[in-house]
Amino acid sequence: MNVQSDTSLDDESIIRRTRPTTGYALSLVIAGAGIDEAQLAAAIADIGAEVRSSETVEGGLEALVACSGTAQQAEVLSVVEQVDGVDSVSSSDTTFDLHVDGKIVVSPRTPLVGPDELAMAYTPGVGRVSTHIAEEPSAVWRFTGRSNAVAVLSNGTAVLGLGDIGPEAAMPVMEGKAVLFKQFAGVDAYPVCVDAPTVDDVVAVGAAIAPTFGGINLEDIKAPECFEIEERLQEMLDIPIFHDDQHGTAIVVVAALLNAAKVIGRPISELSVTIVGTGAAGVACAHLLAEIGIGDIIGVDSRGILDSSREGLHPSKQWFVDHGNKNDRSGGAREAIDGADVLIGLSGPGIIEREWVSSMADDAVVFALANPVPEIMPELMPDNVAVVATGRSDYPNQINNVLAFPGVFRGLLDVRATNASMGVKRAAAEALAAMVTEPTAERVIPGAFEDGVADIVARSVSEQARREGLAREIVE
Numbered sequence: 273m274n275v276q277s278d279t280s281l282d283d284e285s286i287i288r289r290t291r292p293t294t295g296y297a298l299s300l301v302i303a304g305a306g307i308d309e310a311q312l313a314a315a316i317a318d319i320g321a322e323v324r325s326s327e328t329v330e331g332g333l334e335a336l337v338a339c340s341g342t343a344q345q346a347e348v349l350s351v352v353e354q355v356d357g358v359d360s361v362s363s364s365d366t367t368f369d370l371h372v373d374g375k376i377v378v379s380p381r382t383p384l385v386g387p388d389e390l391a392m393a394y395t396p397g398v399g400r401v402s403t404h405i406a407e408e409p410s411a412v413w414r415f416t417g418r419s420n421a422v423a424v425l426s427n428g429t430a431v432l433g434l435g436d437i438g439p440e441a442a443m444p445v446m447e448g449k450a451v452l453f454k455q456f457a458g459v460d461a462y463p464v465c466v467d468a469p470t471v472d473d474v475v476a477v478g479a480a481i482a483p484t485f486g487g488i489n490l491e492d493i494k495a496p497e498c499f500e501i502e503e504r505l506q507e508m509l510d511i512p513i514f515h516d517d518q519h520g521t522a523i524v525v526v527a528a529l530l531n532a533a534k535v536i537g538r539p540i541s542e543l544s545v546t547i548v549g550t551g552a553a554g555v556a557c558a559h560l561l562a563e564i565g566i567g568d569i570i571g572v573d574s575r576g577i578l579d580s581s582r583e584g585l586h587p588s589k590q591w592f593v594d595h596g597n598k599n600d601r602s603g604g605a606r607e608a609i610d611g612a613d614v615l616i617g618l619s620g621p622g623i624i625e626r627e628w629v630s631s632m633a634d635d636a637v638v639f640a641l642a643n644p645v646p647e648i649m650p651e652l653m654p655d656n657v658a659v660v661a662t663g664r665s666d667y668p669n670q671i672n673n674v675l676a677f678p679g680v681f682r683g684l685l686d687v688r689a690t691n692a693s694m695g696v697k698r699a700a701a702e703a704l705a706a707m708v709t710e711p712t713a714e715r716v717i718p719g720a721f722e723d724g725v726a727d728i729v730a731r732s733v734s735e736q737a738r739r740e741g742l743a744r745e746i747v748e
Contacts, residue, residue, distance in 0.1 A: 291666045292322040292338035293644075297366040298345055300352065303332040307357040315351045320344065332359075336366065375447045376454075376463075413486075413688050413744070422461040422681055423485045424449045425478055427468045430494035430517070430552075433620075433643070439465035442492055449491060449516075457678035457726040459685065461489065471497050471504070478505045478513070486685045487692075489677065490515040495551040496586045510744075512684045512692035518556030519697055520673035523680070524717065525616060525639060526560045527704035528671060531711035532659040536635040538613065544568040544633075546608045548647065549618035550578065555588045557616060562595060563698050569596035570612070576604040606631075613637065621645035630654040641671055659713050668714040675720060676700055679729025686730060688744035689737040696736050703732035 302312075313323050316337055321344055326335040339345045345365070352361050384390050391397050405411045413419045428442035429435075446463035453461035464481065468474045478488055478501070490502055490513065498515055506513040514520075533540050543566055547554045550571040558569050571578040571592035578585065578592040579602045585593065601607060605624070609615055610631045617624060617640040624647040629638060635658040640646035643663035650660045650667050661669035680700050684692060707718045707728060718725055737743050 291664075292320065292340050292344070293666070294324065294336075294338050295367055295644075296339040296341055296345060297324065298337045298339060298348060299364045299366050299369065300335045300337060300348075301329075301332065301362045302335065302352060302358055303361075304357045304359040305331075307333055308355060309333065312352065312355045312358075315355055316348060319347050319351060321348050371444055375444075376450050410744075412483075417460060418484060418486050419688060420458070420460050420685055421485045422453060422459055422685070423464045423478075423481055423488045424453075424461050424491050425464045425466070425474070425481075425488050426491045427466055427474055427493055429469070429492070429497070431492045436494065439467055446491060449489070452674050453489075453678055453681065455678075456674060457682040457730065459678065459681050471500050474501050475504050475508070479508055482509050482511060485511065486688065487512045487514065487681055489681065490517075492517065493552075495555070496588050498552050499555070499588050506691065510690045512681075512689050514677070514680065514684075514692045515552065515556075516673055516677045518552045519560075519692070520676040520680075521553040521618070521641075521671070522556035522560040523676040523697055523701045524671050524673060524704065525557050525641075526564060526698075526701040527675075528639065528661055528669060528717040529561070529614065529637065530564070530701070530705040531708050531716035532614075532637045532661075534711045535713055535716060536637065536658050538635070540567070541565050542567050543613040543637075544570070544611070545614040545616060546570045546572065546605075546612040547616045547618065548572045548605050548608070548624065549620075550589055550592065551618065553641075554616070554618045555591070557618070558592060558596065559694070560697055560701065563694055564701075567613075568598045570601060570608045571596065572605045572608045577602055577608050615639065617641055617647035619647055622647065622649075624648040626652045626654055630656060632656060639671060659716060661716065665720075669716050670720065671717065672720050675704055675718065675725055676729065679703075679726035680733050682726055683730035683733025684737060687734045687737050687742070689734075689742045690744060691742050693737075693740055693742065695740055696733050696742070699732045699736035700729050703729050 316323055320340060322338045324336045324338050326333060337348055339348060349361060349363060352358060382393060384393055401415050405415060424446045426442045426446055428437055428439040431437050431442045431445055442465045443463060446465055450461040450463055453459040466477050468477050493501060502513050502515045545561060545566055547558055550573045561569060578589050579597055580593055580600050581602060606628045609628045611633060613633045614637045619642055621642050622645060629648060634656050636656050637659045638657050639661040640648050641663045646662045653660055661671050663671050708715060
């Protein structure tokens, strides 16, 4: 995107700066008598990995070692084998272990302990419930699980940072999303990974499955197709359609920026924002920032600044020309960043240089959200940057969609909402921001595991849906 890689940060430096995580943990079984545990821990620490737990067992030691990547996993195995007293090492990747047989199951809410319960849960009793719903369709919200069910719908065309890897490869991610829905908001979410490469295909699937669900969470669908899919499905259906890669990111970004503005003592209306990366998340962030009254927005894609000289832009990118870049700047990311108050990176690892950030305004705000390696590492920020956020859990101010989507859907489902409007998204962002009563540079957003996040977001969403007339009246 008209940027050069930071040549001061080579691949090995990036690896070293990427902190160990259980996402790349190894489970080690180390055989040997008289293993020097202190030497073992020191050897692992020397290469940047971290022993998270260890236990002495008969004949040796079991240990969980967090690593920064697969290269470091191999390095850990090599150094452990050289520790005094070690005879042999066997290992497994704990992330793959966790995914064996999938991460979710379906379990009944009502146990069937005998023929009486079977007669009510299934035939002959269930026919009476079906007849009632046929006569009064809105009763489906009371007498089925639809009121707590969300489809996590993906065609696998933009999975994480991996690209178009297909619906089968998308399954672990969608299962993970379902786990988060249940864990944080009690929502029953179902992975629906489909062989549907075109907009028409996905729309047809979404429309066909809608009677089963109270909402559809679109996930990992590439831009610009995702915009049309969401728009068409929402026009067709009377349940909320929410593309989390867009709106979940936007909600959390805006919440964090509302508090960052308080930290630097500037009104939102005076801030100029540069968004590097104008895919699904970048576009949604821009729209929600405009909704809260941001001063100016400049978008930067792979060809540079979105300005009036750019012809044939997709409507999602033309928006930046029509609604932002008030001074019609041109050039690349460097020129877009110069003088900006806020930089939001939604692009790729290591593409923003320290020198460019140093040209931003005093008390600048930088959200470098490429994951796991941000556009610029927090350690490289110049002195003019006052607030930094990333997508990582090992730095302050993690911009994590899990702060948004569970509560948003909980609130929508609670009132059987028909739409996830811009007002609903703004209400979610403002509720999140309000959870941090005294923002600081190190805390502009709640943590993902803080108590009450989903509940607070849900209440705000439900109230806003009622105010907008989006709540559904149910005939009991």
